[in-house]
Amino acid sequence: MNKLSLATTLVLLPTVSVSYAFANDDSGLTREQQAAKTEVWEPVPEVVTFDENGVPSDAIKLLGDNLSAWESVKEGEAAWSLDDGVLTVKPGTGDIKTKASFCDVQLHVEWKAPTPDEGMEGQQRNNSGVFLQQRYEVQVLDSYDNKTYPNGQAASVYKQTIPLVNATKAPNQWQTYDIIFKAPTFNGEDLSTPGYVTVIHNGVVVQNHTEIQGTTEWIGAPKYKAHGCAPIQLQDHGNLVSFKNIWIREL
Numbered sequence: 345m346n347k348l349s350l351a352t353t354l355v356l357l358p359t360v361s362v363s364y365a366f367a368n369d370d371s372g373l374t375r376e377q378q379a380a381k382t383e384v385w386e387p388v389p390e391v392v393t394f395d396e397n398g399v400p401s402d403a404i405k406l407l408g409d410n411l412s413a414w415e416s417v418k419e420g421e422a423a424w425s426l427d428d429g430v431l432t433v434k435p436g437t438g439d440i441k442t443k444a445s446f447c448d449v450q451l452h453v454e455w456k457a458p459t460p461d462e463g464m465e466g467q468q469r470n471n472s473g474v475f476l477q478q479r480y481e482v483q484v485l486d487s488y489d490n491k492t493y494p495n496g497q498a499a500s501v502y503k504q505t506i507p508l509v510n511a512t513k514a515p516n517q518w519q520t521y522d523i524i525f526k527a528p529t530f531n532g533e534d535l536s537t538p539g540y541v542t543v544i545h546n547g548v549v550v551q552n553h554t555e556i557q558g559t560t561e562w563i564g565a566p567k568y569k570a571h572g573c574a575p576i577q578l579q580d581h582g583n584l585v586s587f588k589n590i591w592i593r594e595l
């Protein structure tokens with residue numbers, strides 16, 4: 345349907361709704377013709393296909409056989425190690441971030457915590473993080489049989505919102521985060537609408553359209569400070585956490 349015919353249809357809509365009010369007016373129509381009145385045929389959704397790793401054809405792959413989509417937060421190239429598509433934190437080199445900036449997104453991340461060293465517990469047991477817009481951390485942590493403050497365990501919005509359940513797999517298993525993020529909006533320096541995040545951890549909803557209260561601070565309360573679209577950032581917390589198959593779709 346072109347724009348003109350769509351407009352014509354919209355103009356005719358009052359007539360259609362009148363016919364709803366007087367259902368008998370439809371008495372001359374077959375049930376199929378009556379049903380057709382509420383069919384909407386346009387727009388037709390774009391077709392998405394999938395590659396061998398399940399990456400949708402309309403996604404941006406953030407991890408391939410090189411780190412060209414990433415850079416160090418401090419400066420220069422991302423210094424983490426990449427081996428056969430598996431990215432591993434190189435402790436001490438600092439966080440890395442995408443070169444591109446994003447606003448509302450669907451983000452897929454696969455991550456894996458190694459076998460913990462003797463005595464590693466709480467926040468020290470293989471900690472990393474996925475920062476949306478470099479400010480809002482979805483915690484990555486080996487929370488398998490590992491006590492810590494729940495608003496800092498895996499899939500928490502760090503120091504803000506406890507995940508609905510603990511869906512963490514044992515160390516050395518690949519885990520998935522599927523994150524749907526609605527970026528906060530600002531009017532000048534003032535917050536207009538807060539950010540929202542949904543997190544699906546290993547197929548389980550653990551954050552359900554959670555309101556983000558502001559930046560995810562280690563110390564102190566969250567706060568909002570106006571910003572625009574910004575990169576995805578991965579945390580170097582000094583542990584050998586690995587990532588693979590990271591892709592993103594702009595919404």
Ligand code: MG
Pocket residue numbers: 471472473481483484579581
């Ligand atoms: Mg972290």
